[in-house]
Amino acid sequence: MSESLFHSPVGLYPFQQESIAQDYVKVLDGGGMLIVWDAGAGKTVFGIRMSCLLQEEGRGDLTLVMCERGKIDEWIEDFTTFSDQVVHKHYGPNRMRRLEKAGQVDVIVTTYETAKLDLVKFNRQGKTKRGTKLSAGPLFERLAGQSVLWLADESAAKLGNRGTDLYKAIEWSLKEARKLNPKQRVFGLTATPMESGYENAYNQGRLMFPQAMPKVGEFEQWFVKSRHPVYHTPRYDMQNIRMFRDMVAPHIDRRRKTDPDIMEQFPKKVEQFIRVDMHPKQAALYERIAKLQSLQEEPIPGLWLALRLVADHPASLVEAARTGESVLIKMLVEEIGEEEILATPSAKEKELLVRLDHIVNGQGDKAVCFTFFGQTVLRVLAQSLRSKGFDVYENHGGMTQSESADIRAQFRQSERPGVYLTSDAGARGINLPEATNIFEFESSLTYANHVQRIDRIHRINSTSPTVVCSTMVTNKSVEEGIVRKMLARNEQMDILLGDEDAGESFMTAQERKSLF
8 A cells, every 4th residue: 555645633533444444345346325424523534535545545536526615615625634635626717727727636626516517518409498418518528437436525415306407417427427437436425314305315325326226116116105296295104114224224324423432522412492482472473473374275475484583583574574575574564564573572582692691691602593594583683682792793695605704713713702693504514613502593494404503513623521502492383393393304314324222322303302
């Protein structure tokens, strides 16, 4: 073996060494796996070491990393820091020209969207252009015939839906690449292989280990009982689904933070639900809006959103009317009046302020607060927190990548305690180990996003011995149903990953249900 291309001041943890060695052997002749390590356990390090190992052994020609836009620079920085491989950023205008000028490189890092554009050409066929024929794009031609390591970061979020053009592009590329050289190694890196159901995991399996997956029709016949007539979402046959789990299991490398050989590296994690009763004025407003449905047979467009906003913070209705597109919300604000809505208290906000005062002002700790509503609830909370004297670091999807990175750096580097207030633009790919508490101002819609949120602070380099993760829920509101659905998806994930009996330190879906 040649000298190692990988270097790290702390080396690899034993569990990382074990997984890399075992998975390397499994994919020597080509193939793929889902690397399902809890967030913070080192999936990036896994990818870098695997890339180095294949090159050191003369078994790999090139590594292609596909990631979300916000993580492209982090991947490049990590490859540069922990390896001696030649890394190239494939992104932005004139990217193919720059790639040609770069000459021989070991690693290409790009976004999923750029990969779709450059791997495959979508050629519309016929006069109506309804049919589509796929052909090789310039990036595929660069990879053609080589032994490539494909690293799909956060694969479930990007490759869980086979109906998207992105999925079709990657599927075509892998199929054609395997024809030219069967030694294509494909790793999906994710902490949460299911966004909305078992079909997400199946779709990833079709790309990474297709030989082990049933045909689409067989999956439908064996594991799907029925589909929603409008949304086409599946209802699974839970009597057979464990057979699917058994098909997938040999191709999943599962590492939990609660595993005996890993848990010492992480702080203790405490999870809790914080349930609040609405203020009487808030409850009256909620009921007034909810009663609208009793007058209609068909679901009223925008009603569910309006109820969620009122349960969160009534003042966010005014923000939604000013900036959003909901006709119902605009009508409600006009009818009820901005002044009356703005004077309606939020029980959640009151509870959050009490807890943050204790954590930030009392203990001198840093906290993170997530909300789904980046253009409404987040704005209201930011104003309220600043009025109470908190240092607030605001992050949302309307900011540029550079702006978000600057805000995150300010929060992490500040010696003063403060609150990192973010939409789900901050739910993936960022590390905030300096924080000790995280709040979900409202529950995530999916268990996958719940995990991504709370694991922003539960990291291998966390600075506190204990982190507390709190999900806030307004009683007697639509939020209760959202939590139950999230926990049902948690139960599905437990079955897929064999987490039902993962040991007493692991919190199962059933245990979360008991907390709720």
